[in-house]
Amino acid sequence: QVQLVESGGGLVQPGGSLRLSCAASGIRFSTYDMGWYRQAPGKERELVATITRSGSTAYADSVKGRFTISRDNAKSTVYLQMNSLNPEDMAVYYCNARNIFSNAWGQGTQVTVSS
Numbered sequence: 803q804v805q806l807v808e809s810g811g812g813l814v815q816p817g818g819s820l821r822l823s824c825a826a827s828g829i830r831f832s833t834y835d836m837g838w839y840r841q842a843p844g845k846e847r848e849l850v851a852t853i854t855r856s857g858s859t860a861y862a863d864s865v866k867g868r869f870t871i872s873r874d875n876a877k878s879t880v881y882l883q884m885n886s887l888n889p890e891d892m893a894v895y896y897c898n899a900r901n902i903f904s905n906a907w908g909q910g911t912q913v914t915v916s917s
Contacts, residue, residue, distance in 0.1 A: 804828045806898075806899055806907065807909070808896070809824075811913045811914075812913070812914070813914045813915075813916065815916070816915055816916075818915075819884060821881060821883050821884070822838065822882040822897075823879055824879060825877070826879065827878065829904075829906070831878035835852060835899075835900050836852065836900075838851050838895055839895070840891075845893075850862055850882070851870075851871035851882060853873050853880065864890070865891075869882060870882070880897060889915045891913060891915055892913060893913060894911065895911050895913055
């Protein structure tokens with residue numbers, strides 16, 4: 803059974819940083835492409851960043867240069883380092899694991915950016 807558990811969300815001031823983690827279990831982590839998505843109130847879920855099995859990364863234009871996605875296959879964990887946060891980044895952040903056989907989501911972690 804696939805399980806993705808996000809952590810690291812919380813309250814941060816504008817300009818601050820957070821590091822999200824997503825620990826995966828029940829899958830061969832190294833065979834999955836991983837991603838972070840976010841959903842703000844009243845908006846659709848949107849892609850933030852992805853990292854493939856081979857380590858190639860891609861980012862939404864709105865976070866390029868501020869966010870960094872990485873993975874540690876030995877720990878079955880994907881990370882999202884978020885710097886220079888602004889109120890537009892406030893959302894629930896979801897972890898995603900995907901391959902040709904399955905597509906799994908975590909429960910989400912709240913990121914609040916406020917002074």
